[in-house]
Amino acid sequence: MEVLRVARPALAASSAPGSRPLRGAPRRLPPGAWRAAGSAPRLRRRLGDLPLTFCAAEKREEVLPPAFEEKDESEVLLPAEAPGSGPCFDEAPEVLGAEGSKGRMRSSTIAATVSEEKHENVGEEKQSRPVIRYNIIFVTAEAAPYSKTGGLGDVCGSLPIALAARGHRVMVVSPRYLDGVSDEKFANAVDTGCRIKISCFGGQQEVAFFQEYRAGVDWVFVDHLSYHRPGNPYGDVYGAYGDNQWVFPTWARTHALDPGKSVNLLKGAVVTVDRIVTVSQGYSWEITTPEGGYGLHELLNSRKSVLNGITNGIDVGDWDPASDQHIQFHYSVNDLSGKVKCKMALQEEFGLDVRPDCPLIGFIGRLDMQKGTDLIMMAMPELMKEDIQFVMLGSGDAGTEQWMRTAESIYRDKFRGWVGFNVAISHRITAGCDILLMPSRFEPCGLNQLYAMRYGTVPVVHATGGLKDTVENFNPYANEGSGKGTGWAFSPLSKDSMLKALNLAIRTYRDFKPSWEGLMKRGMSKDFTWDNAAAQYEQVFGWAFIDPPYVR
Numbered sequence: 001m002e003v004l005r006v007a008r009p010a011l012a013a014s015s016a017p018g019s020r021p022l023r024g025a026p027r028r029l030p031p032g033a034w035r036a037a038g039s040a041p042r043l044r045r046r047l048g049d050l051p052l053t054f055c056a057a058e059k060r061e062e063v064l065p066p067a068f069e070e071k072d073e074s075e076v077l078l079p080a081e082a083p084g085s086g087p088c089f090d091e092a093p094e095v096l097g098a099e100g101s102k103g104r105m106r107s108s109t110i111a112a113t114v115s116e117e118k119h120e121n122v123g124e125e126k127q128s129r130p131v132i133r134y135n136i137i138f139v140t141a142e143a144a145p146y147s148k149t150g151g152l153g154d155v156c157g158s159l160p161i162a163l164a165a166r167g168h169r170v171m172v173v174s175p176r177y178l179d180g181v182s183d184e185k186f187a188n189a190v191d192t193g194c195r196i197k198i199s200c201f202g203g204q205q206e207v208a209f210f211q212e213y214r215a216g217v218d219w220v221f222v223d224h225l226s227y228h229r230p231g232n233p234y235g236d237v238y239g240a241y242g243d244n245q246w247v248f249p250t251w252a253r254t255h256a257l258d259p260g261k262s263v264n265l266l267k268g269a270v271v272t273v274d275r276i277v278t279v280s281q282g283y284s285w286e287i288t289t290p291e292g293g294y295g296l297h298e299l300l301n302s303r304k305s306v307l308n309g310i311t312n313g314i315d316v317g318d319w320d321p322a323s324d325q326h327i328q329f330h331y332s333v334n335d336l337s338g339k340v341k342c343k344m345a346l347q348e349e350f351g352l353d354v355r356p357d358c359p360l361i362g363f364i365g366r367l368d369m370q371k372g373t374d375l376i377m378m379a380m381p382e383l384m385k386e387d388i389q390f391v392m393l394g395s396g397d398a399g400t401e402q403w404m405r406t407a408e409s410i411y412r413d414k415f416r417g418w419v420g421f422n423v424a425i426s427h428r429i430t431a432g433c434d435i436l437l438m439p440s441r442f443e444p445c446g447l448n449q450l451y452a453m454r455y456g457t458v459p460v461v462h463a464t465g466g467l468k469d470t471v472e473n474f475n476p477y478a479n480e481g482s483g484k485g486t487g488w489a490f491s492p493l494s495k496d497s498m499l500k501a502l503n504l505a506i507r508t509y510r511d512f513k514p515s516w517e518g519l520m521k522r523g524m525s526k527d528f529t530w531d532n533a534a535a536q537y538e539q540v541f542g543w544a545f546i547d548p549p550y551v552r
């Protein structure tokens with residue numbers, strides 16, 4: 001099976017930053033030009049012809065779709081195909097499975113080409129600084145606000161905008177999910193009129209493309225009947241969809257012992273792409289170890305020289321305690337008074353005793369082994385002996401959902417669980433809690449700890465992946481006793497070490513108020529903007545153009 005064809009022309013090999021684009025004069029297109037005003041953008045060129053960056057944000061794979069074709073054949077940004085070289089999808093993407101050894105597997109793929117370059121004069125010395133403008137395509141299973149089940153949606157909804165704001169031409173390609181409930185999210189996306197046929201599900205399937213230009217980005221939505229059904233992108237009340245990519249549906253299996261596992265698309269990407277990016281540096285190292293690589297560590301090790309980690313940013317407009325539309329009271333690092341009001345409002349909303357001094361611990365996330373919810377369940381009887389309150393928001397594993405309901409009835413005065421996916425409540429928990437608990441087994445980056453810090457909510461996390469990179473352990477003795485750090489990162493991953501970290505946090509909250517305020521303020525003052533990450537992605541794109549293509 002050919003997952004990606006990366007047969008590339010000399011363009012990519014020699015378009016190093018600072019050099020001139022190779023093929024003719026660069027054409028400047030205004031943002032949104034992909035809309036191909038008045039006509040459908042014709043989609044023909046393949047992603048396989050572009051430098052590819054695989055962003056292992058998570059591990060469920062997306063078949064790399066074919067790319068698009070620019071309307072103007074004089075466009076120099078993409079390698080030209082022979083005129084009339086066939087339909088857009090002249091090679092059917094094979095929707096096959098991957099060996100999912102754990103959890104859900106998701107990913108996004110980024111392709112970039114150089115479109116133009118110019119030189120800016122910087123400072124009084126009039127130094128020349130080359131600024132490269134890239135054409136960037138994200139191919140993703142989720143992009144907020146159109147679709148989101150977790151952090152992938154957040155990242156693919158924000159990073160493209162941050163890159164566009166830095167002057168790049170950015171397109172995001174994602175499915176047009178119509179679930180009958182939130183279809184209006186796609187209301188502004190117009191039908192481009194473009195139709196193509198792909199071989200799939202044992203026949204020729206017609207696929208359409210919708211498009212919206214927003215926030216400097218072209219959002220292209222792939223439309224097919226299989227995306228029109230109730231439920232989320234990966235499953236419904238009956239469980240995961242039978243036609244998901246990572247497992248063959250039962251009817252397609254070849255014999256009784258065939259478990260449905262098949263070609264590993266993630267591996268295919270790792271083997272062929274020019275650059276691999278994970279969403280934190282820590283995680284990029286972890287996946288090269290037997291513990292973190294889940295069978296792919298040797299392969300990833302062999303590609304270590306092109307493996308990078310870039311810590312995610314957050315949408316600081318959406319997640320701002322000074323203006324958040326989902327919370328009743330507002331606050332900032334200079335005036336924290338609104339935070340305790342948010343806490344009291346949350347206690348009231350959840351039917352807990354309104355006790356501003358009682359440590360309130362929160363958890364938000366998918367109920368999944370990845371998130372360490374089993375550890376929370378194990379530790380709850382001991383934790384509930386403390387004078388604390390605990391609120392938990394999440395959906396996923398049915399057994400954990402049921403456990404949340406049971407825990408609520410057992411610990412009536414201390415525990416509340418909200419089963420479901422609710423963005424407004426996630427904001428209110430982030431603002432109202434004192435402590436956010438994230439005992440993730442593994443965590444490529446993690447966003448909730450970043451949101452928490454921005455809201456003055458102190459994270460207690462397992463020291464893994466991006467959590468370890470972003471949460472700095474509290475040291476009360478540093479800086480002449482004024483303290484250092486933004487939370488607690490515990491290790492190993494055990495009930496006891498988690499409880500120890502939580503107890504330290506609870507004690508600090510209760511007995512060392514100035515230290516607690518220092519923790520809050522240091523977290524709130526961190527720079528989590530996407531611009532920082534976007535600048536690092538630019539650097540990776542630059543490296544991709546310097547190197548010769550990995551696969552020709």
Ligand SMILES: Nc1ncnc2c1ncn2[C@@H]1O[C@H](COP(=O)(O)OP(=O)(O)O[C@H]2O[C@H](CO)[C@@H](O)[C@H](O)[C@H]2O)[C@@H](O)[C@H]1O
Nearest residue numbers: 057150151152365394420421422426443444445446447448
């Ligand atoms: N029940 C619920 N109701 C409302 N909102 C909910 C919710 N459950 C989760 N969310 C939201 O979904 C997002 C979860 O993001 P995370 O990064 O914490 O985890 P996730 O594992 O989904 O992301 C994966 O991708 C991201 C992005 O790269 C990585 O940070 C991460 O490590 C990786 O596992 C947050 O915005 C959170 O608030």
